[in-house]
Amino acid sequence: MIQVRQVHKSYGDLHVLKGVNLEIAKGQVMCMIGPSGSGKSTLLRCINLLIHPDKGDIYIGDVRITSPEIRPEWVRQQVGMVFQSFNLFTHLSALKNVMLGLTRVKKMDSEEARRKATWDLQRVGLGDKLDAYPAQLSGGQQQRVAIARALAMDPMAMLFDEPTSALDPEYIHEVLDVMTQLANEGMTMLVVTHEMGFAKNAASEVVFMDQGQIVEHGTPVEIFERPGHDRTKAFVSKILG
Amino acid sequence: MGTQDASRVKVPRRAIPSWRIVSSAVKAHNLSALAVGGFLGTCILLTFLLGTAGVLELGFIYTNWGTLWGPAWTSLVLTVTSFLLGLALATPLGVVRAYAPAIFRRTREEKKAGASRAGRRRAVGERSSRRARGTIRKALLAPAYGLATGYIEAIRGTPFYVQMWIVFYLISLIWPRLPNLFFIIGLVALTLSTVGYQAEVLRAGFQSVGQGQIDAAKAVGMRGRQIFAHVTLPQGLRLVVLPLTNEWIGLFKTTSILNFISVQELMFQAQELGGPQAHPIEAFLMVAVMYFAILMPLSRVVTYIERKKRIPGLGTPMDVTRAAARRRAGVTV
Numbered sequence: 284m285i286q287v288r289q290v291h292k293s294y295g296d297l298h299v300l301k302g303v304n305l306e307i308a309k310g311q312v313m314c315m316i317g318p319s320g321s322g323k324s325t326l327l328r329c330i331n332l333l334i335h336p337d338k339g340d341i342y343i344g345d346v347r348i349t350s351p352e353i354r355p356e357w358v359r360q361q362v363g364m365v366f367q368s369f370n371l372f373t374h375l376s377a378l379k380n381v382m383l384g385l386t387r388v389k390k391m392d393s394e395e396a397r398r399k400a401t402w403d404l405q406r407v408g409l410g411d412k413l414d415a416y417p418a419q420l421s422g423g424q425q426q427r428v429a430i431a432r433a434l435a436m437d438p439m440a441m442l443f444d445e446p447t448s449a450l451d452p453e454y455i456h457e458v459l460d461v462m463t464q465l466a467n468e469g470m471t472m473l474v475v476t477h478e479m480g481f482a483k484n485a486a487s488e489v490v491f492m493d494q495g496q497i498v499e500h501g502t503p504v505e506i507f508e509r510p511g512h513d514r515t516k517a518f519v520s521k522i523l524g
Numbered sequence: 525m526g527t528q529d530a531s532r533v534k535v536p537r538r539a540i541p542s543w544r545i546v547s548s549a550v551k552a553h554n555l556s557a558l559a560v561g562g563f564l565g566t567c568i569l570l571t572f573l574l575g576t577a578g579v580l581e582l583g584f585i586y587t588n589w590g591t592l593w594g595p596a597w598t599s600l601v602l603t604v605t606s607f608l609l610g611l612a613l614a615t616p617l618g619v620v621r622a623y624a625p626a627i628f629r630r631t632r633e634e635k636k637a638g639a640s641r642a643g644r645r646r647a648v649g650e651r652s653s654r655r656a657r658g659t660i661r662k663a664l665l666a667p668a669y670g671l672a673t674g675y676i677e678a679i680r681g682t683p684f685y686v687q688m689w690i691v692f693y694l695i696s697l698i699w700p701r702l703p704n705l706f707f708i709i710g711l712v713a714l715t716l717s718t719v720g721y722q723a724e725v726l727r728a729g730f731q732s733v734g735q736g737q738i739d740a741a742k743a744v745g746m747r748g749r750q751i752f753a754h755v756t757l758p759q760g761l762r763l764v765v766l767p768l769t770n771e772w773i774g775l776f777k778t779t780s781i782l783n784f785i786s787v788q789e790l791m792f793q794a795q796e797l798g799g800p801q802a803h804p805i806e807a808f809l810m811v812a813v814m815y816f817a818i819l820m821p822l823s824r825v826v827t828y829i830e831r832k833k834r835i836p837g838l839g840t841p842m843d844v845t846r847a848a849a850r851r852r853a854g855v856t857v
Binding site for chain 1: 736739740741742743744745746750754755762
């Protein structure tokens with residue numbers, strides 16, 4: 284489904300990604316862990332072309348999205364993205380947040396878009412918050428609206444960039460529940476997260492990234508309980524506390 | 525009701541000092557009413573005091589008040605027209621000022637990254653005319669940015685008085701037989717001036733819209749122009765309502781300078797009344813009250829609109845409604 288081959292990205296002298304390879308199968312849920320600054324977010328943003336890699340190729344299905352012929356807007360429709368800081372459009376209600384992409388990008392008429400958006404918000408358990416503005420929602424609710432917004436575009440895969448790390452502890456589970464439900468429905472997901480519980484329950488593979496490279500990958504149990512690499516060991520022991 | 529009852533129970537029973545009544549009135553957002561009432565009260569009091577002392581001739585004010593309506597209307601029309609024209613012209617300037625540097629930077633980076641990247645925005649089968657238009661737009665960007673910046677700096681760096689005379693001599697040289705010549709010169713001068721200020725206000729507004737909002741819009745697959753129309757513009761405009769109101773107020777007061785080129789606005793009328801009839805104090809006081817009487821409700825209206833159109837959590841907090849004050853009182857008392 285998603286293939287990342289030898290991707291490099293640098294900002295000036297800062298070499299953020301140093302030849303990353305990654306392969307995610309259809310329906311697979313992959314979790315990515317790693318210290319801050321290791322390039323996880325950059326890699327995620329490369330996959331939906333919010334950042335264009337300097338070198339290397341990324342495939343979605345059979346399409347080489349790093350090719351100059353591909354419009355980034357097309358890629359972003361295929362791959363939904365959920366941000367750490369939610370990034371809901373602050374001037375729009377929850378319903379309108381979800382509808383905007385449908386009416387403007389998918390060119391649905393507003394009645395159809397409203398129906399679809401309502402359905403997607405109900406799917407994340409927010410059927411009663413359609414008219415609330417982002418500032419009137421809790422962090423967990425905002426993040427669920429953001430998930431609904433991404434889902435509404437019917438993406439082939441979803442990228443999650445630390446979706447729970449900006450949340451108060453009491454709201455984390457409601458977002459993780461929605462994500463687990465998505466995983467069970469067979470959505471292809473790449474999740475940057477340090478939520479070990481989610482990784483163990485939902486992920487089939489965990490990747491450890493450090494200093495712009497993928498250091499180790501394996502099943503959640505392998506990575507969390509029997510890490511092979513010293514850097515993985517050090518990091519895992521840190522997040523386990 | 526529930527909270528009010530509860531708070532009534534909690535309040536210790538004691539005599540409320542008078543300053544508490546004043547301060548609670550302020551809390552309940554009667555602040556503006558107090559200010560306006562105080563100002564008008566002072567004015568009326570002073571007028572009568574000065575009138576009885578023989579400094580002011582109240583009869584003069586009474587008989588000549590009617591002559592102010594025409595000039596006031598002229599000032600208002602000049603302000604509204606030049607403000608709206610200015611807004612229409614300032615929006616593209618603000619866009620160029622806000623986005624050109626980022627596009628320059630991106631182009632430079634793309635060049636550095638290699639020629640293959642430069643073409644990546646072309647879609648398969650995209651018509652060449654569209655591509656050509658994109659190239660033309662890019663080629664025009666640098667001169668447009670330079671011109672916009674130069675224009676804004678020139679306007680902001682010179683007094684309106686000077687600008688007005690330049691416009692005056694230019695237009696009266698080129699089209700000396702224009703009907704309503706002075707009015708049109710005044711309108712052009714005001715518009716050209718306010719464009720410079722409004723463009724900078726709008727640029728700041730567009731740039732205050734967070735990168736996260738832009739990223740989110742990109743992530744659902746929106747194109748640049750759609751992002752601008754549906755995210756940047758609605759959010760940016762809400763953020764600049766207050767500075768634009770300031771610009772609007774300033775503009776209305778700037779119309780007074782147009783009396784130097786014989787536009788028959790309020791200030792012109794004050795000179796007419798004050799000079800030949802030897803009642804300058806009355807005349808200027810009348811005009812001052814007129815300016816105030818027009819501007820004060822105007823800014824109240826803007827504040828009202830701002831509060832009504834405000835999106836929770838966007839822009840400056842404006843928790844000054846009666847309901848909010850009551851809610852706060854319910855918490856603290």
